[in-house]
Amino acid sequence: MESFKQAFELLFSLDKELLQIIGVTLRMSFFSTTISCLIGLPLGALIGTKNFRGKRFIKKLIHTLMGLPPVVAGLFVYILFTHYGPFGSLNLLFTVEVMIIAQVILITPVVIGLSSSFIESASKPVIETARGLGLSRSKIVGLCLSEGRSSLFSVVLNAFGRSIAEVGAVSIVGGNIQWKTRVMTTAIMLETNKGKFSFALALGIILLLIAFVVNALASFIVKENADD
Amino acid sequence: MKKVLAILLAVVFVLSLAACGAKPVEEPSTEAPVSTPENAVIRLSTTTSVNDSGLLPYLLPTFEAKTGYKVEVQSAGTGAAIQKAKDGNADVILVHAKASEEEFINEGYGVERIPFMYNFFVIVGPKDDPAGVNGSENANAAFEKIRSSESKFISRGDESGTHKAELKIWGENAPDAEKDSWYISAGQGMGACLTMASEQQAYCLTDKATFLSMKDELNLDIVLNEGDDMKNTYSLIAVNPEKIDGLNTDGAKAFIDWMLSDEASELIAKYGEEEFGVALFTLLEK
Numbered sequence: 001m002e003s004f005k006q007a008f009e010l011l012f013s014l015d016k017e018l019l020q021i022i023g024v025t026l027r028m029s030f031f032s033t034t035i036s037c038l039i040g041l042p043l044g045a046l047i048g049t050k051n052f053r054g055k056r057f058i059k060k061l062i063h064t065l066m067g068l069p070p071v072v073a074g075l076f077v078y079i080l081f082t083h084y085g086p087f088g089s090l091n092l093l094f095t096v097e098v099m100i101i102a103q104v105i106l107i108t109p110v111v112i113g114l115s116s117s118f119i120e121s122a123s124k125p126v127i128e129t130a131r132g133l134g135l136s137r138s139k140i141v142g143l144c145l146s147e148g149r150s151s152l153f154s155v156v157l158n159a160f161g162r163s164i165a166e167v168g169a170v171s172i173v174g175g176n177i178q179w180k181t182r183v184m185t186t187a188i189m190l191e192t193n194k195g196k197f198s199f200a201l202a203l204g205i206i207l208l209l210i211a212f213v214v215n216a217l218a219s220f221i222v223k224e225n226a227d228d
Numbered sequence: 229m230k231k232v233l234a235i236l237l238a239v240v241f242v243l244s245l246a247a248c249g250a251k252p253v254e255e256p257s258t259e260a261p262v263s264t265p266e267n268a269v270i271r272l273s274t275t276t277s278v279n280d281s282g283l284l285p286y287l288l289p290t291f292e293a294k295t296g297y298k299v300e301v302q303s304a305g306t307g308a309a310i311q312k313a314k315d316g317n318a319d320v321i322l323v324h325a326k327a328s329e330e331e332f333i334n335e336g337y338g339v340e341r342i343p344f345m346y347n348f349f350v351i352v353g354p355k356d357d358p359a360g361v362n363g364s365e366n367a368n369a370a371f372e373k374i375r376s377s378e379s380k381f382i383s384r385g386d387e388s389g390t391h392k393a394e395l396k397i398w399g400e401n402a403p404d405a406e407k408d409s410w411y412i413s414a415g416q417g418m419g420a421c422l423t424m425a426s427e428q429q430a431y432c433l434t435d436k437a438t439f440l441s442m443k444d445e446l447n448l449d450i451v452l453n454e455g456d457d458m459k460n461t462y463s464l465i466a467v468n469p470e471k472i473d474g475l476n477t478d479g480a481k482a483f484i485d486w487m488l489s490d491e492a493s494e495l496i497a498k499y500g501e502e503e504f505g506v507a508l509f510t511l512l513e514k
Binding site: 177182 | 304305307308309310311312315385386387388405406412413414415416417420424426427428447
């Protein structure tokens with residue numbers, strides 16, 4: 001109860017640092033979701049609509065990567081971008097950019113896996129009808145994507161949810177630096193480590209509120225478009 | 229299986245060491261197998277510097293074999309370690325932040341603060357020491373050199389004992405992580421901060437034990453050792469049974485008594501010599 005009160009007090013006090021942390025969190029989640037979907041949705045559509053050699057193997061691989069532990073993704077990216085690593089000269093370690101890279105590695109397989117199975121199940125009747133009408137390949141893919149729009153929308157939200165809730169990878173590659181790479185989840189972890197459990201919970205409640213607002217906004221926008 | 233064997237070997241080794249050092253005038257009961265106490269689990273809430281440095285894993289087997297108690301160690305920053313005890317999740321704490329400890333006692337959570345050992349914080353930094361910290365009179369002077377040269381400095385920023393010690397060294401005008409871009413508040417444990425300092429070639433205040441245990445992976449050197457303002461005192465506090473119920477008070481007392489015993493003192497004084505070539509903790513005069 002104390003935490004709920006604290007959460008609202010914090011939100012309405014418009015604490016400068018809290019707003020900055022929320023800003024970094026949203027920026028990171030927006031870019032990692034967008035990039036993962038730009039890569040993942042077309043690949044998911046391809047796998048969902050096309051038959052090719054090795055498809056089973058690729059699906060297995062993607063399903064395995066969907067379960068990739070965030071710390072492992074973080075560690076992998078850390079090793080790539082560490083000072084003496086292959087990309088060390090870019091000086092990206094402990095920046096928001098490298099946090100986005102780690103999250104894209106983590107989330108893209110989820111987008112591919114979910115979207116391909118949605119499209120696969122939704123597309124069979126569409127493809128049969130489209131073939132009957134003699135439509136071109138690209139038109140069929142477009143049709144499948146628009147038919148499966150609501151499930152694809154949930155894929156995007158799923159990606160966003162995974163991004164905003166993730167802590168293992170971003171704390172390794174971002175370093176939880178105040179005023180720079182601290183996001184809501186790593187701030188919660190920090191407050192927990194400090195022993196400020198009720199404050200940490202208050203931050204958790206704010207994180208949930210943010211996720212709720214983003215979800216509501218997104219479904220509002222999608223509905224608007226659907227009405228056009 | 230290997231792990232079990234290793235632990236057994238360690239226990240045997242430590243026991244034989246203890247047996248060698250035992251004085252013949254002591255009560256004959258030291259050799260006798262002990263019966264397990266009624267409430268055998270002691271919950272110890274402590275900081276990462278005593279657990280992750282290996283000190284507790286080195287000491288506890290002896291205590292456990294001798295008394296039949298089992299010590300469950302939870303390690304976190306001093307802030308969290310104390311909060312866990314306030315929440316009733318620990319019987320005894322071993323921490324290093326005097327002001328927080330006194331507050332813990334004053335609020336009635338702790339019985340008595342027993343300072344018993346200390347070590348020194350060290351300042352580590354890039355091997356070429358761009359701020360010229362080496363040879364500073366004390367940590368405060370070193371910090372001011374870092375400030376005036378705006379060399380990067382990694383702060384724990386997590387209200388741990390080390391973070392509080394750092395703030396105390398800065399004194400009145402500690403840097404502001406928002407305005408001073410060279411001052412990086414990492415909000416992570418000692419190990420993560422040292423790794424970050426090595427990556428960014430920054431300075432960092434650390435306990436010696438953690439630094440020495442990670443030295444091989446770090447591209448850093450100790451630039452200032454043992455200034456008069458770098459002493460780091462560790463205390464034991466039993467949680468007060470009048471304030472919190474369900475405590476293992478007998479266990480906490482047995483643990484504290486043993487930690488203050490000659491046997492434990494000898495073990496602590498020797499700790500680190502074998503692995504790092506230097507003792508990591510010094511006992512306070514009793």
